[in-house]
Amino acid sequence: MPKTGNWPERRGILVLWMSTVLINVTFVETDGTEEHFKVPVGTNMLEAAHSKDIELEGACEGSCACSTCHLIVMDVEYYNKLPDPTDEEIDMLDLAFGLTEMSRLGCQIKATSEIDGIRLALPVAT
């Protein structure tokens, strides 16, 4: 951090630093294959999946208006660490195929250091 006391400059560097913090995310495909990736903090899981060529559909492009990016959080400790879903997300999740108690929309899961190591399964069908 610069010692000049220039706050915008410090903030710029802080933002730059934050965007390079990576967490470990595992996507589990429908056939059981596990794919391990490093995902920058702040990215949502739909963006992460697309950047790594994971076949996760995002029909509404992450606007919380469909249920095609439905993912299942495999470990309950990680599910509990996620912020509660909004009413909008719940409405869309209700439409998802193969809904489980640990289901979330990929576009609404933001990568944070708290969920480092999260394992996300793609549902059998969308």
Next chain:
Amino acid sequence: MHSRLTPLLRHLNHRNHSSLLHLRPKSTLSPPQSHPQPHSQTLDSLRRRLAEDSPSLDDFIRLQRNEDYSVEVGTKKNPLPKPKWMKESIPGGEKYTRIKKKLRELKLHTVCEEARCPNLGECWSGGETGTATATIMILGDTCTRGCRFCNVKTSRTPPPPDPNEPTNVAEAIASWGLDYIVITSVDRDDLPDQGSGHFAETVQKIKTLKPTMLVEALVPDFRGDTACVEKVSVSGLDVFAHNIETVEELQSVVRDRRANFKQSIDVLKLAKEYAPAGTLTKTSVMLGCGETPRSSG
């Protein structure tokens, strides 16, 4: 020589609850199309032309028996090359350019462009018959649903529709000098009347300005709301269209999950009841989504 089955929109005409389905396959086995008769001005003439021009059920049965119905496409990581007949050429040509220019001049939007339909080049250039078609889209360019086959923008809260749109669209279309127009829209689950009022107003205004033009309204399901379906059915349209999009088994895979087979069929049945006698109802199906010949039959 096998039948050429392209994943295009097919038009199934439901008339008088007939169980016979008339298709327009792009089969290389069917005889070449002769030059079409000039567009008729009345709905009766349209019905007569449909009865004359529709291919017979035989073409469809031939397609069903053919083992080449399905094509293996592999996966995203290991794709298999697609057959030649499945590829579309990049849109271009004189008619295409003329239509594009006209649309921008009249400030009209098309679902063809917004949804990035792969058939755009073929429809706008006239295809086999030489008759160019385009489908105008109203109620904005942002939909409240996300269907997997469509590239239209999606949002939970699209901007409010332009109250001047029905008038502007009607004037633009009337000035174009067409005989037949298809108007479609995005889904507007966010609006109290789901856009049915705006849709009906557009149809009415077109009919007022040009009573002889045939108007097809390709409507959303309005979540099955009978009042909305009625409002559009009695707006003066000639053809009430609502697409079931795919076979029953694939509805939840292909469409947004707020849409479903029963709801769509009910909308078509309701329209038949509410619309004046003689109004055509129409639906369309996209083939090549993973259905079997039996399920599409």
